[in-house]
Amino acid sequence: MNDQIRAQEVRLIDDQNNQLGVLSTAAALRIAGEKGLDLVEVAPQASPPVCKLLDYGRYKFETIKREKDQRRKQNTTKLKEMKLRPKVADHDFQTKFKGVRQFIEQGEKVKVTIMFRGREMVHQDIGRRLLDRVADAAKEIATVERAPIMEGRNLFMILAPNHRPHPQPSAPVPVKEGV
Structure with missing residues (x-):
C-alpha cells in the first residue's frame, strides 16, 4: 500500500471502480493524495499490478x-450425548427421550x-432393541x-435432526391501550 508498492507502473482503479488506465506509481500516489485516499495493491501478480484508490482503514x-x-x-x-442402561425402566426411558427430543x-x-456392565455384555440384543x-x-x-x-462396552448410534432448529420465541411485548 502507498509507498510500499515497488512496481514502476500500475493499472489504477478509482474509488468509484472506474479504470483510469496504466500510470506510473508516482502519478498514482499523487492522485491518491489529492483525493485523500490510499493506494492499495489488489492484484500484485497481474502485469502491470492492479491498484485501487480506497480508504485503507475503512476497508480493513x-x-x-x-x-x-x-x-x-x-x-x-x-x-449431545444421552446415556442409557439396558435395564432402563419405561418411565426413565420416557424421561431420557424427552431430553433427546429437546436436543x-x-x-x-x-x-x-447404551452402557453395558459385566454380564450385560452377553445381551447386546437388548441394547439394540x-x-x-x-x-x-x-x-x-x-x-x-x-x-x-459397538465400541468397547458401549453401543451407540447418532441421530441428526430432519430440519433447521426453530427460533426461540421471544417474550411478547405488552401493549398499552387508551394511553
Missing part, C-alpha cells in the same frame, strides 16, 4: 466485520449410548445418521 474494518458476520451465520452443530428440536445431533425403540420414537423429527455400533 469492513473486511473484519464481514468475516465476523460470516462466522456468526455459520451453522455449527454440536453433538433434536434445537438442531443438535444426539449420540444415544432399545436403540431401535429410540430411533422409532424419533423418526418424525430425526434420522439415524450412524447405525448402532
Whole structure:
C-alpha cells in the first residue's frame, strides 16, 4: 500500500471502480493524495499490478466485520450425548427421550449410548432393541445418521435432526391501550 508498492507502473482503479488506465506509481500516489485516499495493491501478480484508490482503514474494518458476520451465520452443530442402561425402566426411558427430543428440536445431533456392565455384555440384543425403540420414537423429527455400533462396552448410534432448529420465541411485548 502507498509507498510500499515497488512496481514502476500500475493499472489504477478509482474509488468509484472506474479504470483510469496504466500510470506510473508516482502519478498514482499523487492522485491518491489529492483525493485523500490510499493506494492499495489488489492484484500484485497481474502485469502491470492492479491498484485501487480506497480508504485503507475503512476497508480493513469492513473486511473484519464481514468475516465476523460470516462466522456468526455459520451453522455449527454440536453433538449431545444421552446415556442409557439396558435395564432402563419405561418411565426413565420416557424421561431420557424427552431430553433427546429437546436436543433434536434445537438442531443438535444426539449420540444415544447404551452402557453395558459385566454380564450385560452377553445381551447386546437388548441394547439394540432399545436403540431401535429410540430411533422409532424419533423418526418424525430425526434420522439415524450412524447405525448402532459397538465400541468397547458401549453401543451407540447418532441421530441428526430432519430440519433447521426453530427460533426461540421471544417474550411478547405488552401493549398499552387508551394511553
